[in-house]
Amino acid sequence: MALFVEFHLIQNFAPSNLNRDDTGAPKDALFGGHRRARVSSQCFKRAIRLAAKDHATIPPEFQGVRTKKLVQMIEERLAAMGRNEAQPRIEAALNAAGLKLKDDGKTEYLLFLGMNEIDGFARLVNEHWDELVTATGGNGEKKSKKEAKASAPEGVAKKAKALLDGGKAVDVALFGRMLADLPEVNQDAACQVAHAISTHRVEREFDYFTAVDDEGAADETGAGMIGQVEFNSATFYRYAVVDANKLANNLQQDSALALTGLEAFTKAMARAIPTGKQNTFAAHNLPSFVGVVLRRTSPINLANAFEKPVWPKQDFPLSALSVAALAEHDTKVSAVYSDGQDAWAYLDLSGMWPDGKGKGQPNLDALAAWVKEQVAARLGV
Incomplete structure (x- = not known):
């Protein structure tokens, strides 16, 4: 009921x-x-x-975050695991999941993800560290996004997509989310x-304000700044x-x-x-x-x-x-x-x-x- x-x-x-x-x-x-x-x-x-x-x-593990800096957040988690210079592998894993990244390493739009989902991506990259070398072109050499997605190990792609389940994040569950590239994981x-x-x-009101220059000389009169703000x-x-x-x-x-x-x-x-x-x-x-x-x-x-x-x-x-x-x-x-x-x-x-x-x-x-x-x-x- x-x-x-x-x-x-x-x-x-x-x-x-x-x-x-x-x-x-x-x-x-x-x-x-x-x-x-x-x-x-x-x-x-x-x-x-x-x-x-x-x-x-x-509890923190059941919270969500809205961000474009997903790669950076996963990098921080991998660094704590002793994995450095992980960005190419992270990008390969995210591409395998269907999440697009821009050239600056940020996602194309704000993602609303649970902390458990982000932690899951970090564990996935750590677990398949060596396999993801293939997807990155070896020694961290970056491939195109299309190539990275196509070359990601099949097991990685399947696991990556399965990670996007909301992560039992309370705020994601309450307010929902839409991922344009992955409608199947919308909530x-x-x-x-x-x-x-x-x-x-109500009627709008206006606050006319002036600001004084603290270092003004004796012969400098008037305000250093004049403006107004509505409220x-x-x-x-x-x-x-x-x-x-x-x-x-x-x-x-x-x-x-x-x-x-x-x-x-x-x-x-x-x-x-x-x-x-x-x-x-x-x-x-x-x-x-x-x-x-x-x-x-x-x-x-x-x-x-x-x-x-x-x-x-x-x-x-x-x-x-x-x-x-x-x-x-x-x-x-x-x-x-x-x-x-x-x-x-x-x-x-x-x-x-x-x-x-x-x-x-x-x-x-x-x-x-x-x-x-x-x-x-x-x-x-």
Whole structure:
């Protein structure tokens, strides 16, 4: 039976420019006929991955990396094994797997790989070190990519392709990947993340700034530099959903690792803050509300709670009004579309989430533990 783990957050950011467009302005969007602040899903996905890594919530061997420097990473592992000048052999092994490299030794595009996959390539090259001399032309003499792929030992090619199985990397399993050259090793994401939008109207603002030359002479007046930067301040609604069964499938049916991944994702989702222009604005503002709901029927994005923008009231913060609107909208929509078995748990610093609508948690660790426990019970783990 399907099980969707949804995350609904209300998060107010001080003046900031967390996610810029091609002109350097904060991203925005029209929603409900009004201009809203926006932070892209890609931006928050990266922030979530970095938060999980920084807080060591997932064992290193089950993490992933997005990089073009695959050859360099494998070289470092082989050097630790006492294998030096390994680049031609590495390239031969990667070509055998179907991964193309540019002349600078980097991959043609960013690869999203699990650490176990990278370690596996290092072990493969080490194991077939002498055989790969043939694929490199002997004594490290480099052949063309086409020749290297064709001349790679058959056993190496078969093993190399088998290595690209996701490596049980939790972030790869959550966010998926696409390898243009190897569609057979693509992985559909178990997690979908919405673009965060403000619950209210926003207007861009401009910070005109000047900088003074510290070494300026007495007769040198005026600024050493003049410029401006655009910014905004907004209360955001953030939404993500994880298909628990799909996550376990992507992790090769490792249910225990899937539960660890969900616990880590819960913490990282709440702690994730984009890095854009933080040296300028330091907008390190954590959510006022973090709600998690388990649904059996289908995911429900509650952004339409804010189709009509929330308007400020003298005695209530925008974040608190947004939490109240979110709860009201969920009650209406769930009454029509859910099966009556939705289970909520939440952290609420606003005091506006209704009593009796789910189970309040004292802190983030407790909320993450609740998610892990409830999903385990529903999946029979």
